[in-house]
Amino acid sequence: xxxxxxxxxxxxxxxxxxxxxxxxxxxxxxxxxxxxxxxxxxxxxxxxxxxxxxxxxxxxxxxxxxxxxxxxxxxxxxxxxxxxxxxxxxxxxxxxxxxxxxxxxxxxxxxxxxxxxxxxxxxxxxxxxxxxxxxxxxxxxxxxxxxxxxxxxxxxxxxxxxxxxxxxxxxxxxxxxxxxxxxxxxxxxxxxxxxxxxxxxxxxxxxxxxxxxxxxxxxxxxxxxxxxxx
Ligand SMILES: Nc1ncnc2c1ncn2[C@@H]1O[C@H](COP(=O)(O)OP(=O)(O)OP(=O)(O)O)[C@@H](O)[C@H]1O
Ligand SMILES: [Mg+2]
Numbered sequence: 229x230x231x232x233x234x235x236x237x238x239x240x241x242x243x244x245x246x247x248x249x250x251x252x253x254x255x256x257x258x259x260x261x262x263x264x265x266x267x268x269x270x271x272x273x274x275x276x277x278x279x280x281x282x283x284x285x286x287x288x289x290x291x292x293x294x295x296x297x298x299x300x301x302x303x304x305x306x307x308x309x310x311x312x313x314x315x316x317x318x319x320x321x322x323x324x325x326x327x328x329x330x331x332x333x334x335x336x337x338x339x340x341x342x343x344x345x346x347x348x349x350x351x352x353x354x355x356x357x358x359x360x361x362x363x364x365x366x367x368x369x370x371x372x373x374x375x376x377x378x379x380x381x382x383x384x385x386x387x388x389x390x391x392x393x394x395x396x397x398x399x400x401x402x403x404x405x406x407x408x409x410x411x412x413x414x415x416x417x418x419x420x421x422x423x424x425x426x427x428x429x430x431x432x433x434x435x436x437x438x439x440x441x442x443x444x445x446x447x448x449x450x451x452x453x454x455x456x457x458x
Contacts, residue, residue, distance in 0.1 A: 239265035243296035259453025275450035281434040322391030326406035337371040381412035401433040
């Protein structure tokens with residue numbers, strides 16, 4: 229008999245579909261996709277270029293529309309207003325991207341403080357939490373550096389700190405090691421594991437990096453708009 233799952237459901241989609249209408253043709257990138265992700269899961273989504281992996285993360289992260297049903301942390305993300313989406317993203321979701329999108333005119337510390345300030349945290353609290361998080365990712369000695377003054381691996385770790393600060397429950401990561409060499413990729417993967425143990429977030433991670441994928445306990449391959457267990 230299958231073990232009964234007792235953890236909370238963090239992501240649940242039913243018949244989730246997404247079409248892009250071009251000139252004369254419609255591409256169905258996500259096609260009746262059903263997915264359930266449980267609390268503290270670490271889920272990997274692999275698949276060929278262009279199959280819709282980033283699109284799926286964007287829909288779950290309220291950055292793109294879709295049809296069907298998609299509940300994230302109990303919220304119906306397909307029916308939220310723009311201000312609700314903005315607050316939801318700032319407070320509950322963390323995003324890690326290949327191109328970290330750090331703000332060049334702000335220091336490492338200020339970049340990590342930004343999402344906290346957006347959600348209305350006081351400057352002093354935001355600074356304290358960000359210092360702590362940067363310490364966790366091994367960047368306590370780079371707080372006042374600007375993004376142009378730190379290495380690629382350090383930039384990636386700053387992106388992780390910014391995504392996780394404030395106790396985010398769900399982290400959506402799109403090719404987090406895409407820009408890194410093997411040594412820095414391995415380091416980042418180790419770091420994500422360590423932080424997952426310490427902080428207990430749920431992770432959905434898209435990657436082409438098979439070494440990274442192999443470390444994640446739940447693996448799917450995206451093909452023809454759906455996810456197949458690996
Ligand atoms: N705004 C858009 N308008 C039209 N088509 C789009 C749009 N965004 C994405 N697409 C198309 O949807 C498909 C899926 O794109 P997506 O970026 O999700 O792929 P992916 O799996 O993340 O690929 P990669 O591994 O290269 O990042 C692609 O064919 C892409 O061209
Ligand atoms: Mg992509």
